[in-house]
Amino acid sequence: MRGLYIHIPFCHQICFYCDFNKVFYANQPVDAYIEALGVELQQYAKYAGELETVFIGGGTPTALTVEQLDRLLTLIERVVDPKTLREYTIEANPDELTREKLQLLYARGVHRLSIGVQSFNDELLKKIGRTHSAHHVEEVIQTAREVGFENISIDLIYALPEQTMDDWKETVRRALALDLPHYSAYSLIIEPKTRFYNLKNNDQLKLVDASVEGEMFTYVMEQMERAGRIQYEVSNFARPGAESIHNLIYWENDEYGGVGAGAHGYLDGERYSNIGPLTHYLKAVEAGERPVKDTHQVTLEERMEEEMFLGLRTRKGVSSTHFEKKFGQSLQTIYGSVLQLLIEDGYIVYEAEHYRLTEKGLYNGNDVFEQFLLME
Numbered sequence: 001m002r003g004l005y006i007h008i009p010f011c012h013q014i015c016f017y018c019d020f021n022k023v024f025y026a027n028q029p030v031d032a033y034i035e036a037l038g039v040e041l042q043q044y045a046k047y048a049g050e051l052e053t054v055f056i057g058g059g060t061p062t063a064l065t066v067e068q069l070d071r072l073l074t075l076i077e078r079v080v081d082p083k084t085l086r087e088y089t090i091e092a093n094p095d096e097l098t099r100e101k102l103q104l105l106y107a108r109g110v111h112r113l114s115i116g117v118q119s120f121n122d123e124l125l126k127k128i129g130r131t132h133s134a135h136h137v138e139e140v141i142q143t144a145r146e147v148g149f150e151n152i153s154i155d156l157i158y159a160l161p162e163q164t165m166d167d168w169k170e171t172v173r174r175a176l177a178l179d180l181p182h183y184s185a186y187s188l189i190i191e192p193k194t195r196f197y198n199l200k201n202n203d204q205l206k207l208v209d210a211s212v213e214g215e216m217f218t219y220v221m222e223q224m225e226r227a228g229r230i231q232y233e234v235s236n237f238a239r240p241g242a243e244s245i246h247n248l249i250y251w252e253n254d255e256y257g258g259v260g261a262g263a264h265g266y267l268d269g270e271r272y273s274n275i276g277p278l279t280h281y282l283k284a285v286e287a288g289e290r291p292v293k294d295t296h297q298v299t300l301e302e303r304m305e306e307e308m309f310l311g312l313r314t315r316k317g318v319s320s321t322h323f324e325k326k327f328g329q330s331l332q333t334i335y336g337s338v339l340q341l342l343i344e345d346g347y348i349v350y351e352a353e354h355y356r357l358t359e360k361g362l363y364n365g366n367d368v369f370e371q372f373l374l375m376e
Contacts, residue, residue: 001047003249007260008061015129036285038075053246062096082109087245095132112151120174153182158216181242309369317356
């Protein structure tokens with residue numbers, strides 16, 4: 001188990017595009033939930049020596065008060081020594097990350113921030129349900145640096161409803177002006193059970209054209225390259241050495257634990273998901289049960305499929321040597337025919353024992369990944 005994900009489902013505001021397991025903070029058993037996390041965390045104590053990363057995500061972890069954050073970090077420290085980790089990350093909203101919270105986090109060993117920025121257009125931010133402004137972003141990053149944080153990442157979203165190319169260019173410009181070590185840029189996906197999904201079904205959502213979305217993707221790739229941020233994964237850009245170690249665990253198809261309501265994990269060859277509803281999760285933990293809803297023992301065939309479509313998301317691609325060492329079978333033997341077709345169609349190349357996406361493959365990644373799921 002290389003990584004540990006800890007889910008905080010509370011938010012003060014629900015973003016219109018978000019389909020993660022989340023609830024409004026108000027009138028929720030927040031303190032009881034934090035204590036339940038501490039109990040569930042004990043189940044992973046035997047893996048603590050293997051851990052490289054801890055990632056506190058949500059929801060919005062910074063929706064917690066300073067006192068609640070302090071308690072959460074204390075419970076984590078009972079299982080994991082922060083000094084042994086390569087990376088300790090927390091997700092944050094710009095307008096909730098006060099100096100006091102930053103000082104607490106930094107003092108307790110959380111040295112990486114992943115901040116949900118999405119856009120530097122204040123009107124667009126309101127239209128997607130965000131509560132911060134562009135000014136909040138610049139202010140909190142300055143404060144974080146004053147506290148001591150250097151490893152800071154921000155998330156951006158393109159192809160937002162009514163977003164123009166000029167809007168996107170300005171967002172990318174202001175993001176790069178912050179001179180951060182890491183950036184993530186995702187295209188908007190309309191997920192079920194979100195406000196945007198309902199608006200789209202009622203023809204009340206004005207989405208950007210697919211061609212404009214493609215231009216936005218091209219633009220951010222070009223600008224990140226000019227700024228020296230390497231596109232090490234389809235949606236992620238970093239200075240060399242500043243890549244997200246925790247997310248690389250996912251893309252390298254390695255194992256990680258998931259703690260909290262609705263969290264997912266991959267452990268001992270089994271993928272699992274925790275109970276989502278807060279009250280049900282709490283009852284399971286209080287009863288001394290592992291709060292797991294679903295489990296799936298991953299077959300060898302599924303592991304190989306995952307190795308391909310996860311690995312191809314990274315710019316280094318999939319190593320044929322590593323594949324054979326990991327699975328005891330030749331990559332060419334298992335996927336030779338589909339790989340050859342993808343090479344002939346210009347979607348992937350084979351260089352230095354690695355299969356990786358071409359520029360054409362980057363724009364059509366989902367079509368490429370599907371080829372491995374269709375294999376029998």
